[in-house]
Amino acid sequence: MSVFKEQPLPFLMDEALAAAPVGSKQPSSYNSDHRQRLRARFMAGGAAAMPEYELLELVLFRAIPRHDVKPLARALMDRFGDFNRVIMASEARLRDIDGVGDAVIIELKIIEAAAHRMARSKVMQTQILSSWDALLDYCHTTMAHRETEQFRVLYLDRKNVLIGDEEQARGTVDHVPVYPREVAKRALELNASAVILVHNHPSGASTPSHSDIDMTKRVNAACDALGLTLHDHLIIGKSQELSFRSEGYL
Incomplete structure (x- = not known):
């Protein structure tokens, strides 16, 4: 069994923790169980098995470890309307949301870049x-x-x-x-x-x-x-x- 566990980039970890929304800290057992349940549901049924804010939670897990990211996912969805608009939002507008720092923006923009590249590969040449x-x-x-x-x-x-x-x-x-x-x-x-x-x-x-x-x-x-x-x-x-x-x- 591998002893390695997924971790955020070291230079972003402190910032991610500091950027977590006030009051979002939950017992570690709650966060661990919740994350495992979401990941299991995604692996079993894909994106269709969960609402958009939970799909966004999966993205935020990597940016903000050991904190409940549901309030931040909800805040992003409330501000921008849907998953696509969150991913496509400008860095400046994302930073207006309490709890969003470099770690969150990097994860969102990686998803955006991957979506663009996949769509482009279907039409070039x-x-x-x-x-x-x-x-x-x-x-x-x-x-x-x-x-x-x-x-x-x-x-x-x-x-x-x-x-x-x-x-x-x-x-x-x-x-x-x-x-x-x-x-x-x-x-x-x-x-x-x-x-x-x-x-x-x-x-x-x-x-x-x-x-x-x-x-x-x-x-x-x-x-x-x-x-x-x-x-x-x-x-x-x-x-x-x-x-x-x-x-x-x-």
Whole structure:
């Protein structure tokens, strides 16, 4: 039998203990039994076997040892609404929650990075027009819960294989600056033949604004001038997306 036990990173242990919410200390037997029960339930039934706040507890176990993390999990869920929004929340907003320090943020951001990487691996170097659902899943995973607008450009080769996925700009809660010439210039640098534009609406709505429509027309004109194809422009909302191509804007 192994004598090794899972422990948090040593340099974060003191901070994690200090960051635990006031009044969260429970008898060690309670914490040990509770953690074992949650882990056993997860191993037996996966995420479907538990509510989201308990799934969040499992993540927090590694950051805060020997303390009851249920109050912190509840506080995070109350503030951000669901598991996905907790994981995607900015560091600054997470630190507003009593009990959140570097140890907690590191664990949450590892989960976020892993989710993004897994979603991205399903679309890179694939024929994107025949993997549209995977592309939408990737866009929602990486962009749907962002608190500010992000504009991404997907670059495709002659066979519509995704060869590049790059952030072109970041903005505010309702605006992101986009430069059509830069989009077209980067496409030529990558030897791309087509592009797909993607940006999110932090408000949650996927309806295009007048500036969205105008910007798309300008990017399309820049692409036409260089023999590039603008396949689509996707607006990613909280739970849905809008395709400019499907809605007749392109």
